[in-house]
Amino acid sequence: MKVLKTFRGGVHPQDSKSYTRDKAIVEMPVPKKVVIPVSQHIGAPGIPVVKVGDDVKKGQLIAYNDTFITSSVHASTSGKVVDIGVYPSSYKNESLAIVIESDGLDEWAPGLPLHRDWESLDIKEIHQIVRDSGIVGLGGANFPSHIKISYGPEKKIDTFILNGAECEPYLNGDYRIMVEHTERLAAGVKIAMKSLNVKRGIVGIEDNKPEAVKAMTEALKGTDVQVVAVPTKYPQGAERMLIKVLAEREIPAGKRHSDIGVVGMNVCTIHSVANAVISGIPLIERVVTVAGDAVAEPMNVMVRIGTSFKDVIEFCGGLTKTPDKIINGGPMMGYAQGSMEVPVVKGVAGILAMTKEALCDGEEEACIRCGRCVEACPIGLIPSMLSILGERGRYEEAKEKFGILNCIECGSCSYVCPAKRNIVQYIRYLKNLNWEHSPHHK
Amino acid sequence: MSTQINAAETLLSVSTAPYIKSEDTVSKIMWKVNLALAPAAIFGVIYFGVPALINIVVSIIAAVAAEYAVQKIRKVRITAFDGSAFLTGLLLAMCISPEMPPYMTAIGSVIAIVIAKHSMGGLGQNIFNPAHIGRAALMVSWPIAMTTWSTIKTPVDAVTSATPLGILKLQGYSELLETFGGRSELYKALFLGMRNGSIGETCTVLLVLGGLFLVWKKIINWQIPVVMIATVGILTWVFGPEGFFTGDPVFHMMAGGLIIGAFFMATDMVTAPITKKGQIVFAIGAGMITSLIRLKGGYPEGVCYSILLMNCVTPLIDLVIKPRIYGTGR
Ligand code: SF4
Ligand code: SF4
Numbered sequence: 001m002k003v004l005k006t007f008r009g010g011v012h013p014q015d016s017k018s019y020t021r022d023k024a025i026v027e028m029p030v031p032k033k034v035v036i037p038v039s040q041h042i043g044a045p046g047i048p049v050v051k052v053g054d055d056v057k058k059g060q061l062i063a064y065n066d067t068f069i070t071s072s073v074h075a076s077t078s079g080k081v082v083d084i085g086v087y088p089s090s091y092k093n094e095s096l097a098i099v100i101e102s103d104g105l106d107e108w109a110p111g112l113p114l115h116r117d118w119e120s121l122d123i124k125e126i127h128q129i130v131r132d133s134g135i136v137g138l139g140g141a142n143f144p145s146h147i148k149i150s151y152g153p154e155k156k157i158d159t160f161i162l163n164g165a166e167c168e169p170y171l172n173g174d175y176r177i178m179v180e181h182t183e184r185l186a187a188g189v190k191i192a193m194k195s196l197n198v199k200r201g202i203v204g205i206e207d208n209k210p211e212a213v214k215a216m217t218e219a220l221k222g223t224d225v226q227v228v229a230v231p232t233k234y235p236q237g238a239e240r241m242l243i244k245v246l247a248e249r250e251i252p253a254g255k256r257h258s259d260i261g262v263v264g265m266n267v268c269t270i271h272s273v274a275n276a277v278i279s280g281i282p283l284i285e286r287v288v289t290v291a292g293d294a295v296a297e298p299m300n301v302m303v304r305i306g307t308s309f310k311d312v313i314e315f316c317g318g319l320t321k322t323p324d325k326i327i328n329g330g331p332m333m334g335y336a337q338g339s340m341e342v343p344v345v346k347g348v349a350g351i352l353a354m355t356k357e358a359l360c361d362g363e364e365e366a367c368i369r370c371g372r373c374v375e376a377c378p379i380g381l382i383p384s385m386l387s388i389l390g391e392r393g394r395y396e397e398a399k400e401k402f403g404i405l406n407c408i409e410c411g412s413c414s415y416v417c418p419a420k421r422n423i424v425q426y427i428r429y430l431k432n433l434n435w436e437h438s439p440h441h442k
Numbered sequence: 443m444s445t446q447i448n449a450a451e452t453l454l455s456v457s458t459a460p461y462i463k464s465e466d467t468v469s470k471i472m473w474k475v476n477l478a479l480a481p482a483a484i485f486g487v488i489y490f491g492v493p494a495l496i497n498i499v500v501s502i503i504a505a506v507a508a509e510y511a512v513q514k515i516r517k518v519r520i521t522a523f524d525g526s527a528f529l530t531g532l533l534l535a536m537c538i539s540p541e542m543p544p545y546m547t548a549i550g551s552v553i554a555i556v557i558a559k560h561s562m563g564g565l566g567q568n569i570f571n572p573a574h575i576g577r578a579a580l581m582v583s584w585p586i587a588m589t590t591w592s593t594i595k596t597p598v599d600a601v602t603s604a605t606p607l608g609i610l611k612l613q614g615y616s617e618l619l620e621t622f623g624g625r626s627e628l629y630k631a632l633f634l635g636m637r638n639g640s641i642g643e644t645c646t647v648l649l650v651l652g653g654l655f656l657v658w659k660k661i662i663n664w665q666i667p668v669v670m671i672a673t674v675g676i677l678t679w680v681f682g683p684e685g686f687f688t689g690d691p692v693f694h695m696m697a698g699g700l701i702i703g704a705f706f707m708a709t710d711m712v713t714a715p716i717t718k719k720g721q722i723v724f725a726i727g728a729g730m731i732t733s734l735i736r737l738k739g740g741y742p743e744g745v746c747y748s749i750l751l752m753n754c755v756t757p758l759i760d761l762v763i764k765p766r767i768y769g770t771g772r
Contacts, residue, residue, distance in 0.1 A: 380765035411460035
């Protein structure tokens with residue numbers, strides 16, 4: 001086997017995956033009420049196409065926008081629309097949301113689910129289905145998938161990468177999909193490759209998931225898709241890193257992966273693509289890994305979009321300790337939430353309830369220039385310098401001399417820093433500072 | 443069953459990811475460096491006796507007390523006990539003669555903390571290694587005391603109160619060999635630390651073991667000490683007393699303060715370049731200046747000044763040598 005060249009830097013945090021690694025996905029019963037934001041994605045928010053008082057069915061379109069960079073939103077269960085208003089959200093701080101009170105019947109919209117022979121569909125039809133199904137990047141990027149999946153010929157895409165690295169500690173959703181829904185996922189890979197019109201497909205899985213590697217290899221035998229075990233190192237799942245390791249290409253600064261002929265998509269996303277194309281099911285649920293030392297029973301749960309974090313945690317036995325933080329996503333790149341009332345949106349891969357002890361957060365000290373952050377940065381930046389410039393609010397210098405705009409906010413630098421400096425926080429602060437002064441901001 | 447926590451009553455804190463951090467802290471690093479120095483320091487106490495012990499204790503107490511006082515006065519967080527001031531005190535004591543009057547040592551230690559560290563803004567802000575500044579200040583203030591060494595017996599029972607490098611500078615290489623009874627005896631004395639010098643600089647083997655401990659714990663990069671020591675070895679060998687390639691690199695590599703300097707001072711993270719490549723440049727420079735001072739300068743030893751001089755260049759090195767940024771040419 002060819003020895004893979006790894007990327008520079010990176011860190012090895014404790015992966016904490018064993019809490020839920022071997023727990024099969026459990027379907028969570030539909031909650032009494034779902035709060036579905038119309039903006040769960042990058043781009044224009046959906047415009048509600050239902051009114052308060054309307055009866056809706058599971059899978060029915062409830063918000064839509066005519067522009068290209070947007071995503072549709074669907075009812076995740078059947079019931080009555082009881083409110084349309086601004087609610088706190090786990091994606092962006094708040095969003096207009098459609099609140100549905102469940103009727104307990106969980107009845108599908110007419111004709112769903114259906115069965116399509118995807119191989120007989122043409123490329124345009126696939127694009128349209130993905131667009132109509134409201135699929136976005138479920139690895140946390142929230143980028144509308146119909147855009148990515150239709151890059152095909154005009155962007156000269158030649159390689160499709162299925163990102164199964166799942167390098168964030170605690171999270172196991174992608175892993176469970178790979179081992180439990182292998183066939184569906186493999187079909188999704190083929191659909192994506194057809195949609196992009198590419199011959200070369202690579203599945204990248206971190207080598208701490210040998211079962212997933214085995215299952216996927218088995219399922220894709222006899223195809224042009226290569227399944228590769230990549231070294232376990234954070235942030236292996238970051239697009240730039242995975243593409244470098246698998247396709248041996250670097251995305252030039254300021255460009256996207258599609259500019260170098262590669263499209264990478266994450267496991268849950270492609271699984272949803274397959275469900276949409278084959279069964280006509282829009283994105284109304286997703287796998288969420290619920291874990292952290294404050295949760296009674298960590299597990300992988302299939303959750304309807306719009307279910308509150310609180311309901312999900314209660315389904316997992318509730319809290320046994322007082323958490324200091326409730327995190328949306330993984331501990332390296334997730335977002336701490338101010339409230340447990342926020343709904344699960346499409347991009348929520350994990351809900352972690354962690355106590356102060358588990359967070360191991362020390363008081364911030366002065367930088368001792370130990371260089372660990374420099375060693376750890378996968379991009380090759382000097383994070384210590386960025387943090388110091390952040391303290392002084394010097395954006396221009398950070399951009400011109402220290403390349404701040406290349407930072408992918410992976411958190412490797414903050415993770416290793418013995419002085420416990422919140423480097424990423426300084427970096428975000430500097431970026432925002434610029435945003436506020438920029439002409440685009442109003 | 444454990445008690446249930448009511449979610450609605452829980453106060454959540456919000457901050458930026460990452461939410462998990464590595465377990466290392468500044469204080470843990472500092473204490474590990476102290477630990478790595480301890481064997482050589484203890485050897486110094488055994489070999490040179492009570493005066494060495496008094497100097498070490500005085501130096502450490504003075505450093506910690508000075509830091510505590512400064513932080514109290516500046517009304518900032520007290521970090522006097524995080525191991526960093528302790529380290530400055532210990533390092534300073536290890537780099538001075540055991541015969542140094544303790545009050546002078548204390549003054550050097552206070553200068554190191556107050557002037558070299560806190561007047562620059564505290565830990566992390568200082569350009570120079572505080573212990574080195576303390577030592578340099580003592581050298582300027584009391585040059586005689588700083589170069590008055592213990593009186594020891596060599597393996598051939600010669601009584602000497604000069605350091606091996608001092609003998610080399612003033613009397614020449616053959617005299618040096620004679621004092622120690624031959625080359626292998628000289629090497630052995632240097633390796634085991636049975637020779638004159640500063641309190642903690644003499645025992646090569648214990649210093650190297652301490653240094654390896656730090657390399658193993660990933661606190662220092664091996665490149666700095668190896669490159670610096672090798673540079674000195676090569677240059678002193680090439681530019682020997684009798685013409686090219688007649689020097690004694692083995693002697694030069696173990697003599698003076700090179701081992702302690704290369705493993706514990708050139709690796710001071712605050713004052714050395716932040717990238718590995720930069721650190722190599724730094725180490726080559728420090729090795730070159732050390733050799734220059736030893737071979738051509740007025741002082742027998744140059745490790746301390748070479749590192750101080752390279753400290754000045756550190757910001758420049760960091761500005762020029764940066765890692766290549768992903769997706770860019772540079
Ligand atoms: S890891 Fe922290 S202390 Fe070390 S150089 Fe980076 S910012 Fe400074
Ligand atoms: S967050 Fe940015 S600066 Fe820090 S390691 Fe990641 S890419 Fe580098």
